[in-house]
Amino acid sequence: MATRQTSSLARLMMAPSVILLFIWMIVPLAMTLWFSFQNYNLLNPANVSFAGLFNYKFFYTDPAFFQSIWNTLVLVVGVLLITVVGGIALALLLDQPMFGQGIVRILVISPFFVMPPVAALVWKNMIMHPGYGVFADIAKFFGAQPVDWFAQYPLFSIIIIVAWQWLPFATLILLTALQSLDGEQKEAAEMDGAGFVSRFIYLTIPHISRAVTVVILIQTIFLLGVYAEILVTTNGGPGYASTNLPFLIYRTALLGYDVGGASAGGIIAVILANIVAFFLMRAVGKNLDK
Amino acid sequence: MKLNTLFLGLCGASALAFAAHAETITIATVNNGDMVRMQKLTDDFTAKNPDIQLEWVTLEENVLRERVTTDIATKGGQYDVMTIGTYEVPIWAKQQWLLPLDNLGADYDAADIIPAIAGGLSADGKLYAAPFYGESSFVMYRKDLMEKAGLTMPDAPTWDFIADAARKMTDRAADINGICLRGKAGWGENMAFLTAMSNSFGARWFDEKWQPQFDQPEWKKTLQFYVDLMKDAGPSGASSNGFNENLALFQQGKCGMWIDATVAASFVSNPKDSTVADKVGYALAPDTGLGKRGNWLWAWSLGIPAGTQKAEAAQKFVSWATGKGYLDLVASKEGWANVPPGTRTSLYNNPEYQKAAPFAKMTLDSINSADPTKPTVKPVPYVGVQFVAIPEFQGLGTTVGQLFSAALAGQSSVDDALAGAQTAAVREMTRAGYIK
Numbered sequence: 001m002a003t004r005q006t007s008s009l010a011r012l013m014m015a016p017s018v019i020l021l022f023i024w025m026i027v028p029l030a031m032t033l034w035f036s037f038q039n040y041n042l043l044n045p046a047n048v049s050f051a052g053l054f055n056y057k058f059f060y061t062d063p064a065f066f067q068s069i070w071n072t073l074v075l076v077v078g079v080l081l082i083t084v085v086g087g088i089a090l091a092l093l094l095d096q097p098m099f100g101q102g103i104v105r106i107l108v109i110s111p112f113f114v115m116p117p118v119a120a121l122v123w124k125n126m127i128m129h130p131g132y133g134v135f136a137d138i139a140k141f142f143g144a145q146p147v148d149w150f151a152q153y154p155l156f157s158i159i160i161i162v163a164w165q166w167l168p169f170a171t172l173i174l175l176t177a178l179q180s181l182d183g184e185q186k187e188a189a190e191m192d193g194a195g196f197v198s199r200f201i202y203l204t205i206p207h208i209s210r211a212v213t214v215v216i217l218i219q220t221i222f223l224l225g226v227y228a229e230i231l232v233t234t235n236g237g238p239g240y241a242s243t244n245l246p247f248l249i250y251r252t253a254l255l256g257y258d259v260g261g262a263s264a265g266g267i268i269a270v271i272l273a274n275i276v277a278f279f280l281m282r283a284v285g286k287n288l289d290k
Numbered sequence: 291m292k293l294n295t296l297f298l299g300l301c302g303a304s305a306l307a308f309a310a311h312a313e314t315i316t317i318a319t320v321n322n323g324d325m326v327r328m329q330k331l332t333d334d335f336t337a338k339n340p341d342i343q344l345e346w347v348t349l350e351e352n353v354l355r356e357r358v359t360t361d362i363a364t365k366g367g368q369y370d371v372m373t374i375g376t377y378e379v380p381i382w383a384k385q386q387w388l389l390p391l392d393n394l395g396a397d398y399d400a401a402d403i404i405p406a407i408a409g410g411l412s413a414d415g416k417l418y419a420a421p422f423y424g425e426s427s428f429v430m431y432r433k434d435l436m437e438k439a440g441l442t443m444p445d446a447p448t449w450d451f452i453a454d455a456a457r458k459m460t461d462r463a464a465d466i467n468g469i470c471l472r473g474k475a476g477w478g479e480n481m482a483f484l485t486a487m488s489n490s491f492g493a494r495w496f497d498e499k500w501q502p503q504f505d506q507p508e509w510k511k512t513l514q515f516y517v518d519l520m521k522d523a524g525p526s527g528a529s530s531n532g533f534n535e536n537l538a539l540f541q542q543g544k545c546g547m548w549i550d551a552t553v554a555a556s557f558v559s560n561p562k563d564s565t566v567a568d569k570v571g572y573a574l575a576p577d578t579g580l581g582k583r584g585n586w587l588w589a590w591s592l593g594i595p596a597g598t599q600k601a602e603a604a605q606k607f608v609s610w611a612t613g614k615g616y617l618d619l620v621a622s623k624e625g626w627a628n629v630p631p632g633t634r635t636s637l638y639n640n641p642e643y644q645k646a647a648p649f650a651k652m653t654l655d656s657i658n659s660a661d662p663t664k665p666t667v668k669p670v671p672y673v674g675v676q677f678v679a680i681p682e683f684q685g686l687g688t689t690v691g692q693l694f695s696a697a698l699a700g701q702s703s704v705d706d707a708l709a710g711a712q713t714a715a716v717r718e719m720t721r722a723g724y725i726k
Contacts, residue, residue, distance in 0.1 A: 150530040
């Protein structure tokens with residue numbers, strides 16, 4: 001039982017770290033906000049002036065703006081779907097006792113350790129390339145026309161690459177969750193005559209739901225900022241088909257050292273991330289309060 | 291244990307004392323083969339200048355560009371010598387961020403620098419960066435396939451000849467594409483090629499009043515020609531091909547022709563990597579008879595930021611690294627084939643170099659036929675052949691590159707791509723204050 005004294009003492013003890021974290025957050029944010037109202041290009045330092053909302057207006061009137069927001073969301077949702085469903089399936093398989101289990105688990109996890117630009121290059125040139133990629137070879141073997149992935153399905157191709165990278169993460173978290181499922185409960189359910197499907201729905205899913213929530217939340221944070229994969233494969237093209245919000249900020253502002261425009265883009269990205277986080281927390285975050 | 295620490299401390303102290311005596315200059319450079327070779331050969335410099343120590347910061351091209359630009363714009367003062375390209379020099383010189391190189395020594399012979407390159411690195415008649423390595427672009431073609439198609443490549447082909455030859459050389463069944471060209475979006479990717487190509491079609495990015503020109507017939511002709519040619523004779527997946535992808539295709543014998551950097555000649559003619567090494571011919575980049583060819587000009591150069599405290603030592607180093615003596619030094623240690631190309635006329639008059647590099651003459655002719663100060667048929671207010679040397683170009687060039695890659699991939703029409711490019715360019719140039 002915490003008395004009033006101990007709880008205020010606890011607050012006092014926590015204060016330094018909370019204050020530090022707050023400063024850590026607020027100083028860069030405040031500076032970004034300040035710069036977003038300035039006409040400020042690094043390469044033209046003589047010409048700094050107050051811009052008002054012009055940077056924001058310029059950013060959201062970009063012809064690629066709404067498509068890039070849509071692409072960002074499609075990318076996040078697409079990768080989440082593949083990794084969560086695939087992660088559960090893989091975790092279920094890996095949870096079975098089998099020969100060489102340790103090695104198989106390491107192999108499954110390894111894509112996570114490949115750096116994003118490297119992974120993207122391997123996928124682009126060795127797997128998806130319509131001339132000499134593996135997919136093209138498979139298509140030719142069956143007498144089909146090879147698919148030109150990055151020209152015909154640019155966003156989908158990037159979703160595949162990113163999902164490949166994040167699948168191990170989901171698998172790892174979900175596997176540990178599965179392993180903590182009590183064996184006796186499974187046995188009891190089996191003795192009661194529950195088949196695989198009902199055991200999965202009524203026992204496994206409720207048990208791993210918190211882990212799934214964690215996977216979704218953590219992945220969303222990182223997927224909102226996917227950028228390296230796009231840069232090395234399509235550079236946001238063809239057209240704006242694979243331009244997401246981080247890439248748009250990079251292209252419109254960072255490439256030209258436009259500090260004002262980049263800050264405005266950054267603030268817009270923060271707002272968007274907060275909107276996504278708000279809905280996400282309402283939808284799945286309840287699981288964490290139990 | 292204690293003695294050891296004491297000893298280490300002493301060593302450290304003496305090293306400090308030595309360092310205080312000698313002047314250390316920090317050099318930011320790019321991680322390509324020629325630059326890495328220079329780092330290995332610096333003993334020669336330090337032997338001649340014992341009071342100057344060199345410290346290297348070697349970075350990948352994009353990271354380098356980002357670091358040195360940020361450093362010079364914020365007056366960070368981390369570097370005394372910076373490796374920069376022909377894109378940066380005019381912009382920085384205008385801001386007076388670079389020291390004019392007027393003290394390179396008596397035997398430097400600045401007049402020997404190839405005029406086109408020197409022009410791209412000068413402002414108001416003063417040299418602001420010294421070229422270390424220069425390149426242009428030209429046509430590399432397969433002699434055997436050209437013969438099979440019943441054609442002879444002239445030294446200076448036209449675009450019509452190139453298009454005709456590409457279509458005749460194409461053999462889809464044998465997986466041979468008549469021509470491989472850059473298609474991946476980006477200001478240094480497809481736009482480097484297309485901007486240079488558009489020069490030969492009489493197009494330009496901006497008129498004298500900085501009004502974008504994508505709504506003009508010359509651009510329409512350029513882009514339509516490129517898209518049609520690539521559809522008929524280009525490789526699959528062209529819209530994501532850059533330099534490296536096309537290099538791989540050419541080396542595997544899947545391209546009849548390839549128009550790209552002159553530096554690629556040493557890769558496609560190297561039997562270790564290339565299956566077609568003995569069958570490659572070279573020709574100047576094509577034209578349409580308007581007086582400009584579709585080739586670009588690029589030079590990695592050494593510049594000295596205006597804020598440095600060690601300008602004298604830095605100039606000494608720049609003079610050593612880009613002087614004639616350095617070329618001889620590389621030749622004596624690693625052979626003429628490994629000398630950094632494209633900077634000095636005397637190198638191309640050297641019979642030993644001509645023997646070691648069969649593409650030497652074509653390279654020099656290509657470099658000489660590009661003029662960064664007058665890149666287009668019609669007059670323009672900017673410097674740069676395959677780029678426009680203004681800070682806004684990287685972002686704008688990438689946007690336009692995206693739109694053009696969509697036209698190449700068949701996802702939008704040529705007209706839509708050009709209309710989009712025009713809108714984007716007007717928007718960006720108005721914002722940046724060029725269009726009043």
